[in-house]
Amino acid sequence: MDIRLSQCFIAVDDHDKALAFYRDALGLEVRNDVGFEGMRWVTVGAPSQPDVDIVLEPPLADPNASPSDRRAMAELLAKGLLGGVIFTTDDCDATFERISAAGGEVLQEPVDQPYGVRDCAFRDPSGNMLRFSQPRKQ
Template identity: 45%
Template sequence: MLNAITLSQIFVLDQDEALDFYVGTLGLEVKVDQDLGFMRWLTVSVPGEPGREILLEKPGPPAMDAATAEQVRELLTKGATGGWLGFTTDDCRKTYDELVAKGVEFTQEPIERPYGIDCGLRDPFGNAIRIVQPTQVA
Protein backbone atom coordinates (compact mmCIF):
# COMPACT_ATOMS: atom_id res chain seq x y z
CA MET A 1 0.00 0.00 0.00
CA LEU A 2 0.98 3.64 -0.36
CA ASN A 3 2.89 5.28 2.50
CA ALA A 4 3.17 9.00 1.74
CA ILE A 5 2.85 11.78 -0.78
CA THR A 6 6.42 12.72 -1.61
CA LEU A 7 6.11 14.86 -4.74
CA SER A 8 3.53 17.27 -6.10
CA GLN A 9 3.84 19.41 -9.22
CA ILE A 10 2.74 22.84 -10.38
CA PHE A 11 3.49 24.59 -13.65
CA VAL A 12 5.52 27.80 -13.68
CA LEU A 13 6.53 29.94 -16.65
CA ASP A 14 10.02 30.78 -15.41
CA GLN A 15 11.89 28.56 -12.96
CA ASP A 16 14.28 31.29 -11.81
CA GLU A 17 11.35 33.59 -11.03
CA ALA A 18 9.66 30.67 -9.27
CA LEU A 19 12.78 30.16 -7.14
CA ASP A 20 12.80 33.83 -6.22
CA PHE A 21 9.16 33.66 -5.15
CA TYR A 22 9.02 30.27 -3.44
CA VAL A 23 12.45 30.43 -1.79
CA GLY A 24 13.21 34.15 -1.57
CA THR A 25 9.71 35.32 -0.63
CA LEU A 26 7.84 32.39 0.91
CA GLY A 27 10.92 30.92 2.62
CA LEU A 28 10.88 27.43 1.16
CA GLU A 29 14.16 25.65 0.46
CA VAL A 30 15.55 24.09 -2.69
CA LYS A 31 15.64 20.31 -2.48
CA VAL A 32 16.82 19.46 -6.01
CA ASP A 33 17.97 21.71 -8.84
CA GLN A 34 19.31 19.49 -11.60
CA ASP A 35 19.67 19.91 -15.35
CA LEU A 36 18.50 16.65 -16.89
CA GLY A 37 19.24 17.84 -20.41
CA PHE A 38 15.66 17.55 -21.59
CA MET A 39 14.35 19.55 -18.60
CA ARG A 40 15.36 21.21 -15.34
CA TRP A 41 14.23 19.18 -12.32
CA LEU A 42 13.57 21.82 -9.68
CA THR A 43 11.92 20.97 -6.38
CA VAL A 44 11.33 22.98 -3.21
CA SER A 45 9.95 22.13 0.21
CA VAL A 46 9.13 23.59 3.59
CA PRO A 47 12.39 23.76 5.58
CA GLY A 48 12.79 20.77 7.86
CA GLU A 49 9.94 18.81 6.29
CA PRO A 50 11.47 15.67 4.82
CA GLY A 51 9.78 13.74 2.07
CA ARG A 52 7.40 16.34 0.62
CA GLU A 53 8.58 18.28 -2.39
CA ILE A 54 6.94 20.52 -4.99
CA LEU A 55 8.20 20.22 -8.56
CA LEU A 56 8.27 23.66 -10.21
CA GLU A 57 7.89 22.51 -13.80
CA LYS A 58 7.90 24.51 -17.02
CA PRO A 59 5.29 23.31 -19.50
CA GLY A 60 7.05 21.41 -22.27
CA PRO A 61 8.96 18.25 -23.04
CA PRO A 62 9.05 15.49 -22.07
CA ALA A 63 5.47 15.67 -20.76
CA MET A 64 3.96 17.56 -23.70
CA ASP A 65 4.61 18.74 -27.24
CA ALA A 66 5.19 22.40 -28.16
CA ALA A 67 1.56 23.11 -29.10
CA THR A 68 0.20 21.66 -25.86
CA ALA A 69 2.86 23.50 -23.84
CA GLU A 70 1.74 26.79 -25.40
CA GLN A 71 -1.88 26.05 -24.47
CA VAL A 72 -0.86 25.27 -20.89
CA ARG A 73 1.17 28.50 -20.68
CA GLU A 74 -1.86 30.49 -21.88
CA LEU A 75 -4.16 28.82 -19.35
CA LEU A 76 -1.60 29.24 -16.57
CA THR A 77 -1.31 32.97 -17.28
CA LYS A 78 -5.10 33.24 -16.88
CA GLY A 79 -5.04 31.33 -13.57
CA ALA A 80 -7.12 28.59 -15.17
CA THR A 81 -4.92 25.51 -14.78
CA GLY A 82 -6.30 24.57 -11.40
CA GLY A 83 -2.85 24.36 -9.80
CA TRP A 84 -2.85 25.18 -6.10
CA LEU A 85 -0.86 24.61 -2.95
CA GLY A 86 -1.86 24.59 0.71
CA PHE A 87 0.46 25.46 3.57
CA THR A 88 -0.09 25.61 7.32
CA THR A 89 1.30 28.17 9.74
CA ASP A 90 1.20 28.74 13.48
CA ASP A 91 0.04 32.36 13.01
CA CYS A 92 -1.85 33.20 9.82
CA ARG A 93 -2.16 36.93 10.51
CA LYS A 94 1.56 37.29 11.28
CA THR A 95 2.49 35.32 8.14
CA TYR A 96 0.12 37.48 6.11
CA ASP A 97 1.68 40.69 7.48
CA GLU A 98 5.22 39.42 6.81
CA LEU A 99 4.38 38.48 3.22
CA VAL A 100 2.53 41.76 2.56
CA ALA A 101 5.69 43.57 3.76
CA LYS A 102 7.61 41.59 1.11
CA GLY A 103 5.23 42.81 -1.59
CA VAL A 104 3.01 39.74 -1.90
CA GLU A 105 -0.48 40.59 -3.16
CA PHE A 106 -3.24 38.53 -1.57
CA THR A 107 -6.54 37.49 -3.10
CA GLN A 108 -8.05 37.15 0.38
CA GLU A 109 -7.02 38.55 3.75
CA PRO A 110 -6.99 36.27 6.81
CA ILE A 111 -10.48 35.17 7.72
CA GLU A 112 -11.83 32.93 10.47
CA ARG A 113 -13.32 29.68 9.25
CA PRO A 114 -14.66 26.62 11.11
CA TYR A 115 -11.31 24.87 10.55
CA GLY A 116 -9.08 27.82 11.46
CA ILE A 117 -7.84 31.09 10.00
CA ASP A 118 -6.80 31.19 6.37
CA CYS A 119 -5.86 33.57 3.58
CA GLY A 120 -5.23 33.27 -0.13
CA LEU A 121 -2.81 34.48 -2.76
CA ARG A 122 -1.54 33.59 -6.22
CA ASP A 123 2.03 32.96 -7.21
CA PRO A 124 3.49 35.01 -10.09
CA PHE A 125 2.14 32.43 -12.55
CA GLY A 126 -1.48 32.24 -11.41
CA ASN A 127 -1.30 29.18 -9.14
CA ALA A 128 -3.52 29.54 -6.07
CA ILE A 129 -1.98 29.27 -2.61
CA ARG A 130 -3.87 28.95 0.69
CA ILE A 131 -2.19 29.49 4.05
CA VAL A 132 -4.07 28.04 7.03
CA GLN A 133 -3.67 28.31 10.76
CA PRO A 134 -5.62 25.21 11.81
CA THR A 135 -7.95 25.36 14.79
CA GLN A 136 -6.35 23.77 17.81
CA VAL A 137 -8.39 20.81 19.00
CA ALA A 138 -8.38 20.32 22.78
Protein backbone atom coordinates (compact mmCIF):
# COMPACT_ATOMS: atom_id res chain seq x y z
CA MET A 1 0.00 0.00 0.00
CA ASP A 2 1.38 3.40 -1.02
CA ILE A 3 -0.01 6.42 0.83
CA ARG A 4 1.29 9.91 0.04
CA LEU A 5 0.30 13.44 0.99
CA SER A 6 -1.66 15.18 -1.76
CA GLN A 7 -3.05 18.35 -0.15
CA CYS A 8 -2.89 20.18 3.13
CA PHE A 9 -4.92 23.19 4.21
CA ILE A 10 -3.88 26.50 5.74
CA ALA A 11 -6.59 28.89 6.93
CA VAL A 12 -6.22 32.45 5.64
CA ASP A 13 -8.38 35.50 6.17
CA ASP A 14 -7.25 37.40 3.06
CA HIS A 15 -6.34 35.46 -0.08
CA ASP A 16 -4.55 38.38 -1.72
CA LYS A 17 -2.25 38.98 1.27
CA ALA A 18 -1.71 35.23 1.63
CA LEU A 19 -0.82 34.89 -2.05
CA ALA A 20 1.67 37.75 -1.85
CA PHE A 21 3.34 36.04 1.11
CA TYR A 22 3.34 32.42 -0.07
CA ARG A 23 4.19 33.29 -3.68
CA ASP A 24 6.51 36.28 -3.30
CA ALA A 25 8.17 35.79 0.09
CA LEU A 26 8.32 31.97 0.12
CA GLY A 27 8.69 31.42 -3.61
CA LEU A 28 5.85 28.91 -3.95
CA GLU A 29 4.08 28.65 -7.28
CA VAL A 30 0.37 29.40 -7.66
CA ARG A 31 -1.34 26.34 -9.07
CA ASN A 32 -5.02 27.27 -8.85
CA ASP A 33 -6.92 30.46 -8.12
CA VAL A 34 -10.56 29.94 -8.98
CA GLY A 35 -14.03 30.60 -7.61
CA PHE A 36 -15.74 27.53 -6.21
CA GLU A 37 -19.25 27.42 -4.67
CA GLY A 38 -19.11 31.05 -3.60
CA MET A 39 -15.58 30.74 -2.23
CA ARG A 40 -12.09 31.14 -3.62
CA TRP A 41 -10.05 27.96 -4.17
CA VAL A 42 -6.34 28.83 -4.12
CA THR A 43 -3.54 26.29 -4.15
CA VAL A 44 0.19 26.88 -4.00
CA GLY A 45 3.14 24.53 -3.83
CA ALA A 46 6.87 24.10 -4.05
CA PRO A 47 8.13 23.58 -7.61
CA SER A 48 10.18 20.65 -6.25
CA GLN A 49 6.97 18.92 -5.03
CA PRO A 50 4.54 19.08 -7.96
CA ASP A 51 2.26 16.43 -6.42
CA VAL A 52 1.70 18.27 -3.09
CA ASP A 53 -0.70 21.25 -2.97
CA ILE A 54 -1.21 23.69 -0.12
CA VAL A 55 -4.79 24.94 -0.14
CA LEU A 56 -5.26 28.47 1.20
CA GLU A 57 -8.80 28.42 2.52
CA PRO A 58 -11.08 30.62 4.63
CA PRO A 59 -10.90 29.81 8.37
CA LEU A 60 -14.14 27.84 8.19
CA ALA A 61 -14.89 26.75 4.63
CA ASP A 62 -17.96 24.70 5.59
CA PRO A 63 -20.98 26.44 3.99
CA ASN A 64 -23.20 25.02 6.75
CA ALA A 65 -21.21 26.58 9.61
CA SER A 66 -23.08 28.93 11.90
CA PRO A 67 -22.11 32.61 12.19
CA SER A 68 -20.88 31.96 15.75
CA ASP A 69 -18.66 29.10 14.52
CA ARG A 70 -17.23 31.39 11.83
CA ARG A 71 -16.49 34.09 14.42
CA ALA A 72 -14.83 31.56 16.74
CA MET A 73 -12.60 30.25 13.94
CA ALA A 74 -11.66 33.79 12.87
CA GLU A 75 -10.68 34.59 16.48
CA LEU A 76 -8.52 31.46 16.75
CA LEU A 77 -6.85 32.29 13.44
CA ALA A 78 -6.12 35.86 14.55
CA LYS A 79 -4.40 34.48 17.67
CA GLY A 80 -2.34 32.00 15.62
CA LEU A 81 -3.96 29.01 17.32
CA LEU A 82 -5.04 26.93 14.32
CA GLY A 83 -1.84 24.95 14.14
CA GLY A 84 1.33 25.40 12.20
CA VAL A 85 3.22 24.14 9.20
CA ILE A 86 6.84 23.04 9.00
CA PHE A 87 8.73 23.43 5.74
CA THR A 88 12.11 21.84 5.04
CA THR A 89 14.88 23.98 3.60
CA ASP A 90 18.46 23.27 2.62
CA ASP A 91 19.63 26.62 4.09
CA CYS A 92 17.75 27.87 7.14
CA ASP A 93 19.76 31.08 7.44
CA ALA A 94 19.26 32.08 3.80
CA THR A 95 15.56 31.24 4.06
CA PHE A 96 15.33 33.40 7.18
CA GLU A 97 17.03 36.32 5.43
CA ARG A 98 14.77 36.06 2.38
CA ILE A 99 11.54 35.96 4.37
CA SER A 100 12.70 38.69 6.77
CA ALA A 101 13.65 40.94 3.84
CA ALA A 102 10.18 40.38 2.37
CA GLY A 103 8.61 41.65 5.63
CA GLY A 104 7.76 38.33 7.28
CA GLU A 105 6.83 38.58 10.96
CA VAL A 106 9.70 36.90 12.81
CA LEU A 107 8.83 34.57 15.69
CA GLN A 108 12.24 32.93 16.04
CA GLU A 109 15.59 33.61 14.42
CA PRO A 110 17.60 30.59 13.22
CA VAL A 111 18.74 28.40 16.08
CA ASP A 112 20.20 24.90 16.46
CA GLN A 113 17.64 22.71 18.20
CA PRO A 114 18.59 19.78 20.46
CA TYR A 115 16.56 17.40 18.29
CA GLY A 116 18.91 17.72 15.32
CA VAL A 117 17.66 20.60 13.18
CA ARG A 118 18.37 24.28 12.69
CA ASP A 119 15.11 26.17 12.35
CA CYS A 120 13.40 29.53 12.38
CA ALA A 121 9.78 30.63 12.59
CA PHE A 122 7.49 33.28 11.14
CA ARG A 123 3.80 34.18 11.14
CA ASP A 124 2.03 34.47 7.82
CA PRO A 125 -0.29 37.47 7.23
CA SER A 126 -3.21 35.53 8.77
CA GLY A 127 -1.33 34.63 11.96
CA ASN A 128 -0.38 31.00 11.18
CA MET A 129 2.99 29.85 12.51
CA LEU A 130 5.36 28.60 9.84
CA ARG A 131 8.65 26.93 10.73
CA PHE A 132 11.56 26.36 8.35
CA SER A 133 13.75 23.43 9.31
CA GLN A 134 17.17 22.30 8.08
CA PRO A 135 18.67 19.00 9.26
CA ARG A 136 21.97 19.67 11.04
CA LYS A 137 25.07 17.97 9.76
CA GLN A 138 26.37 15.43 12.22
